[in-house]
């Protein structure tokens with residue numbers, strides 16, 4: 001089959017779901033990834049054809065896209081902060097809001113390691129490892145440790161550290177349980193993007209997220225929505241140095257509650273920030 005004919009099939013089957021531009025970009029992501037054929041290649045060689053062995057693979061991707069299965073899970077990779085990341089159904093697909101959190105953390109702590117040797121950072125609920133690994137890429141003076149409850153996610157995160165050639169230490173643990181002794185060193189920075197979506201917000205979620213991304217990484221009980229933040233704050237009281245930083249990605253509807261929670265726990269220099277969509281999305285506090 002000619003690639004240009006296959007492209008027409010993609011448009012016919014998928015434009016109503018995604019829109020023409022997105023379908024074009026999916027098509028070329030697949031042809032580049034599977035067959036090393038770019039948009040330019042097809043423009044210059046309009047009669048490029050698929051072999052019979054290539055055909056089933058791309059047709060399978062088409063049928064998955066029809067069910068709104070995320071392209072990142074089909075390709076098993078994505079980009080975060082300009083770096084390549086492997087993703088599977090055991091990890092969330094990293095969000096652009098989380099890139100904004102990474103920028104905030106790196107701008108706050110860059111330079112601090114000069115007076116302080118290496119900075120110790122812990123990422124709690126690392127998933128694909130995107131926060132810890134990107135920060136380790138940007139800040140060579142960082143000693144990053146990343147924790148997750150999911151063994152499957154940690155397999156992916158470890159691969160991502162290798163792919164990105166950074167040295168991050170990974171630990172399997174549940175932050176809701178106690179961990180005295182697990183982190184003997186005092187930490188300079190704790191960062192976390194824990195689960196924070198309430199059942200009542202499920203109806204706002206897109207089916208591609210709801211049906212495919214790991215619920216373990218997304219959802220909390222309506223009546224205990226700050227459960228992870230509370231546990232991490234208790235952990236920070238034990239393991240964060242005085243003047244150490246705590247950064248969270250947060251539920252956009254719980255900004256004021258998060259501010260109050262950090263205040264109650266005597267954190268200072270509390271700052272709530274919005275993401276580029278204008279939603280309360282991240283918060284910082286300093287331990288005193």
Ligand code: GLN
Pocket residue numbers: 095193194195196197209217218219249
């Ligand atoms: N922002 C993500 C979403 O809306 C949720 C991330 C999280 O729960 N930590 O899908």
